[in-house]
Amino acid sequence: PANFSRNYTSLRSYRASLSYVPGAHAFKFGMTLQEGPADTDVWTSYDTALTVRNGVPFQVTVRTTPYTQRERLVADMGLYAQDTWTIKRLTANLGVRWDYLNNKVEAQTAPGGTWIGPRSYDALSNVPNWKDLNPRLGVSYDLFGNGKTALKGTFSRYVQTSTVATARALNPLATSVNSTTRSWVDANNDGVPQVSELGPLANSSFGKVNVATRYDPGVILGYGKRRFNTEFSGSVTQELMSRVSVDVAYYRRDQGNFTAADNLDVAPADFEPYCVTSPVDARLPGGGGQRICGLFDIVPAKYGVASNNVVNFVDTLGRGKQTEVFQGVDVAFNARVRPDLFVTGGFATGNTFFDQCASYVDNPASEFGLSGSTFAYCKYDTSWLTQFKVNGSYTIPWQEIQLGAVLQNLPGQLVLAQWNITQADATASLVRPLSGGANTSRVVPLVKPGTQYTPRRTQLDIRLAKNFKLSGAKRFQVMADIFNVTNSNAAVGATSNAGEPPAALITTYGSAWLKPLNVLQARYMKVGAQFNF
DSSP states (O other), X not given: OOOEEEEEEOOEEEEEEEEEOOSSEEEEEEEEEEEEEEEEEEEOGGGEEEEEETTEEEEEEEEOOOEEEEEEEEEEEEEEEEEEEEETTEEEEEEEEEEEEEEXXXXXXXXXXXXXXXXXXXXXXXXXXXXXXXXXXXXXXXXXXXXXXXXXXXXXXXXXXXXXXXXXXXXXXXXXXXXXXXXXXXXXXXXOOOGGGBOOOSSTTBTSBOOOEEEOHHHHEEETOSOEEEEEEEEEEEEEETTEEEEEEEEEEEEEXXXXXXXXXXXXXXXXXXXXXXXXXXXXXXXXXXXXXXXXXXXXXXXXXXXXXXXXXXXXXXXXXXXXXXXXXXEEEEEEEETTEEEEEEEEEEXXXXXXXXXXOSOOOSXXXXXXXXXXXSEEEOOOEEEEEEEEEEEETTTTEEEEEEEEEEOOOBOOOEEEEOHHHHHHHHSXXXXXXXXXXXXXXXXXTTSXXXXXXXXXXXXXXXEEEOSTTOEEEEEEEEESTTOOOOBOOOOOOTTSOOOOBOOXXXXXXXXXXXXXXXXXXXXXXEEEO
C-alpha cells in the first residue's frame, strides 16, 4: 500500500442543567461542551514508491513521511436558557442558545525521513473561532378555549455541526507538498534508488508549505459567521370528533452564510464561451438535438494554473446572493375510532429552490456554473414532490387477530443525464480545442435538475398477528409480515451525500443511462414469534 494512517481522537463531553418551576413558568438553564485532540499518524513504505517500465527502473515517487497531524477541538460549547410560560390559553416556549466553536492546530514537529529532514511548525489558533446567538421560539394558542383547536408557530435558528474540519484543512503538514517524483536511472542495477541515480525534483516545493486555499479572516472569526439555517413553521390542529384530529402545517427553511473559493489568479475574462448540440434521443427533453449554450472553457494559458484560493462569503464576492430555500406543507390525520381500530396518515409536499450562480466566482456563465471540469445548472428547484402515507391496525376482538397495513405512494427518483463531451463536440463552436490536451472532456447536463423523475412508487406492507393469552401476565404472539405485497421493482436510492438525493440511476449519458443502481427489495414474507413474561 502506498499510504498508511492511524487516527487517535479523544472526545470529552460535559453536560449540566438546572430546572426551576415556580408555577406558570418552567425555566431551564444549561450547557453542553465537547473538547479534545485529534491526531493522525501518516507514513509510507520507506517513504518511496518505485516505477518501472518493461522491468527497467524509470521513476521514483518520494514522500515526506512519517509525520503526525495534530488538531484540537478547543471547545464546541452551547449555553442555553429557556422558559415555558403559560398565560391562560397561550403557551410560549422561549429559548436562546449561545454557540461557540474554537479549533486549533497544535505545534508540530515532523522527524524527517528518507528524503527530507526534520520540520517544525508553530501552532495555529482560532481556526475557526465562531460565536452565534440562536433563538428558539414557539407559541401554541387554544383558539376557543375548549382544547379542540390549537394554533402553533415556531421560529428557530440552527448552526451547522462541525468538529476540526477547518483546522485540518489549514494544518501546515496537510498543506505541504508531501510527494513528488524524480527520474531514476539504476546505474548499478541493484534495484535500489541512490540519490546519485535520481534526477531533479518534479516539484521544487517538495516538503514546503504550499497553501492553495486560505480563509478570509471574516469567514472564520467573529459573531454570525458559521453556516446556519433559519426555520419557520405555522400549523393548526383541529379535533374533528372524539379521538379524530387533523393537523395542517407549513414549513420554511432558509440556509445562510454560504462560502466560495475565489482563485485570485483567474478572472472571468479568462473564460471563452462555446455551444454544443445535444444528442438526438427521444428520452431527452424535446427529443434532443438542441443547441446548448452558456458554456465556458478556461483559456489554455490559465488551464491548470496553481490554485491561489481565498474562501469568502458568496454575498461579498460581487456576483449576487446564493440561496437555498425549502418550503413544505404537511397534512396529517389521526383517528382512534375504537380501542381496537386506529388509522393515521396524510400527505406531505415540498419544494427546494437552489440559486448557486453567485458561487461560481470566476466563471462568467449565467445559466450554467463551472465546478472543476463539470458543468451544472446553478439555478433550479426540485419541483413540488408529494408523498402519501396511511397506516392502520384492526384487532378482531373474539379472535385476538391483529390486521395491520402500511400503504405509501412516493415520488420517483431524480433523473439526470451527464454527457461527457469530446474535443470534437466543442471545437466547432469554440474554434480551438478544449484546454487540457487531446483526451480532455467536459461534462454537460442534458436534463435540468428537478424536471424529470422516474414513475411514482407505490408500496404496500401488511401484518397478520395472533395473540394467545397465557397464565398471569404472560402473552405469546405469532406474526407474519409481508413486505412489498405488490412486488414493485421501483428504482430506489442506496446512498446519498448531504443535500443530494439518493443515487438510484446511472446518470452518465450513454448506453447504460437510466439503468437502476438499486431496486426495491422483492416481495417477501417474514414469520416470527414473541413471548412476553
